Amino acid sequence: MLRCSVLKSSRSAQHTHVVPPHGHTPMSNRSWVSCAGAVVLCMLSLTWTIQGVAVADSTGFAQHCSGFAQDPLLGALWPATTELGVETHSPGLTAMVPRLSLRGTALATYELRHIGQTTPTLEAVFGLAPGAQRTLTETPFSQDARAVVLHPNILATVAHALTPDVVEVHVAQQRIVQTVPLRVTDTILVVRTTPEAEGVPAQVAHVNGHYDLALVQTDKNEILQPLPYDAVLSYGTGDLEKPLGGLQAGDCVAAIVTARNGQADDQGTDRLVLGKVLAKVPVATNSLTQTKLNVNMFTTDLAVQPGDSGSPVLALRAGKPVLVGLVAATMYPTATFTYVSRIDPLLALAEALQLSASRPASPLLVQNADQPVPQPQ
Numbered sequence: 001m002l003r004c005s006v007l008k009s010s011r012s013a014q015h016t017h018v019v020p021p022h023g024h025t026p027m028s029n030r031s032w033v034s035c036a037g038a039v040v041l042c043m044l045s046l047t048w049t050i051q052g053v054a055v056a057d058s059t060g061f062a063q064h065c066s067g068f069a070q071d072p073l074l075g076a077l078w079p080a081t082t083e084l085g086v087e088t089h090s091p092g093l094t095a096m097v098p099r100l101s102l103r104g105t106a107l108a109t110y111e112l113r114h115i116g117q118t119t120p121t122l123e124a125v126f127g128l129a130p131g132a133q134r135t136l137t138e139t140p141f142s143q144d145a146r147a148v149v150l151h152p153n154i155l156a157t158v159a160h161a162l163t164p165d166v167v168e169v170h171v172a173q174q175r176i177v178q179t180v181p182l183r184v185t186d187t188i189l190v191v192r193t194t195p196e197a198e199g200v201p202a203q204v205a206h207v208n209g210h211y212d213l214a215l216v217q218t219d220k221n222e223i224l225q226p227l228p229y230d231a232v233l234s235y236g237t238g239d240l241e242k243p244l245g246g247l248q249a250g251d252c253v254a255a256i257v258t259a260r261n262g263q264a265d266d267q268g269t270d271r272l273v274l275g276k277v278l279a280k281v282p283v284a285t286n287s288l289t290q291t292k293l294n295v296n297m298f299t300t301d302l303a304v305q306p307g308d309s310g311s312p313v314l315a316l317r318a319g320k321p322v323l324v325g326l327v328a329a330t331m332y333p334t335a336t337f338t339y340v341s342r343i344d345p346l347l348a349l350a351e352a353l354q355l356s357a358s359r360p361a362s363p364l365l366v367q368n369a370d371q372p373v374p375q376p377q
Contacts, residue, residue, distance in 0.1 A: 060245045061324075062316035065252040065274050071321055073228065074314075077256075077272035093270050094193040096227045097256050097312055100145045100161055100216070101199065104187035109134045110169050110177045138185060141167040144266070146258065147191065147216060148312040148323065149226045151354035155191065155202070155216040156346050157310035158328050159209045162189070162216075191218055194268035200224065206349055211296040212328050212341050215350055217357065227323060229314065231350075234298070234324040234342045245317075247324060251277045253300055253315050253340070255327055257308040266307070275302040275338070282339050292329050293339060302338040304330050313340045 069078040073093070111134050145161030163184065169177045190199035200223060206215040218224065236246025252274065259271040277300055282293035304311065304327050311327040325340040 060317070061247055061251040062319070063250050063252055063276075065254065065316070067316040067319045068252075068254055068272070068274070068314070068321060070319070074254075074272060074321060077270065093227075093256055094268065095223060095225045096149050097270065098147055098149065098155070098224060099192045099195065099258075099266070100147050100155075100157055100202075100310060101142070101190045101192060102144070102162060102164075102187060103140070103142045103190075104164075104184055105138055105140050106164060106167050106181035106184045107136065108139050108167050108169055108179050108181050109136045110171070110179045111135075112171075136182075137169060139167050139169045141181070144307055146308060146310040146312075146327075148310070148326070149224050150231060150346075150350045151226055153218045153220060153224070153357060154205075154350050154354050155218065155224075156326060156343065156350065157214050157216060158326055158341060159207050159212045159214045160328075161310050162204055162207065162214055189216065191216070191224065193223060195266045196268065197223075205353055206346075208345060211294055211345050213296075213326070213343075213346050215346060215353060217353065227312065229321045229323050231323040231343050231347055232317065233344050233347070234315070235344055247277055247280065247298060247315060249277050249279055251315060253277055253302065253313055253324070254321075255302045255304060255308070255311050255313050255338075257304050257311045257327070260305065260307075273302050273304065275300050278337070283337065294341075296342050296345065297328060297339045298325070298342065300338045300340055301336045302327070302330075302340075303336055304338050306330075 068074045077093075141164045143161070143164055145157060147155040147157040147161075150156050164181055166178050167181045169179060171177055189202045189204065191202045192199040200218045200221045202216045202218040204214065205217040208214065234247040236244050238244040253276065254272055254274050256270050256272060258266050259269040260266060277298060279299040281295070281299070282297040283299045284293055300313070302313070308327050309329070312323055313325040313327060314321045315324045316322070323343055325342045327338065328341040329339045331337040
């Protein structure tokens with residue numbers, strides 16, 4: 001609440017006044033001027049305070065999701081009802097949120113199953129079963145994920161999308177054994193707008209395994225387009241203990257993920273899922289999720305599915321969508337806990353990579369030691 005008071009004169013100034021040109025002092029006018037000045041000061045203070053509050057609000061994120069419906073690009077994905085989590089389909093963002101296809105081969109070791117053994121034990125998967133006979137083989141693998149185009153030819157995704165955690169080995173009698181790969185021997189990374197598209201070759205430019213973030217660089221093409229939303233610091237800015245404008249619990253978030261037929265097949269279209277931030281930190285639901293979480297994540301209730309890793313997560317700031325993170329992991333459908341890797345650590349690196357890619361390569365000049373160096377004229 002604002003409190004306004006009339007400023008009183010100090011003791012040294014009580015007996016000081018300016019005599020008007022006509023030789024008398026207008027006491028009534030002085031009283032009126034003092035009151036008017038106090039009112040003006042109060043109004044100015046109120047105006048400055050309101051402006052300060054508006055600035056603080058503009059740096060924060062919204063808890064209402066209606067801003068996504070007003071966006072020209074996301075309006076087509078807006079649910080027909082206001083209930084959170086309702087899905088709609090649209091192929092409009094496939095060039096900005098493309099699919100990542102990783103193919104390759106890896107060395108793997110597995111335990112030969114005995115007759116009657118149907119499922120491998122955890123010890124067998126990691127090679128800890130005592131006295132087990134293991135076999136070494138090279139097996140192909142494939143996995144799909146999503147990415148978001150930050151700059152021309154520069155994409156962001158999660159690190160685990162670029163490295164297989166588990167590979168499948170086909171053994172005798174059509175059995176399939178899942179095991180941890182020993183070493184990846186060969187990989188091919190392709191970016192596609194749809195599952196049937198030919199795709200654009202890509203290379204891994206940066207991997208931050210601790211924060212589960214990565215940057216991918218593609219060849220020059222006219223297929224991919226940068227997402228027309230700013231990528232912002234979701235931690236906020238200012239004091240490290242009390243950052244200004246950081247993402248808070250209860251803020252609205254949305255993810256652009258793959259629309260699947262029967263929750264399995266990728267039809268090349270996208271859907272928008274809406275949710276809320278549950279916690280600014282990753283909340284572990286059991287011992288298994290603890291190994292996948294890191295301090296750069298926050299927890300949401302976004303209903304995503306396996307294969308949506310790397311999908312962009314948006315929030316609303318000043319009524320406009322902004323990119324705040326990427327889908328990293330989920331406990332859905334056992335529990336609607338979805339973990340999002342904040343985009344913050346990639347922002348400066350992506351800009352530096354884009355700057356280096358936009359500069360023309362300079363030819364390397366090799367000069368013999370006995371050759372005289374030309375002197376400037």
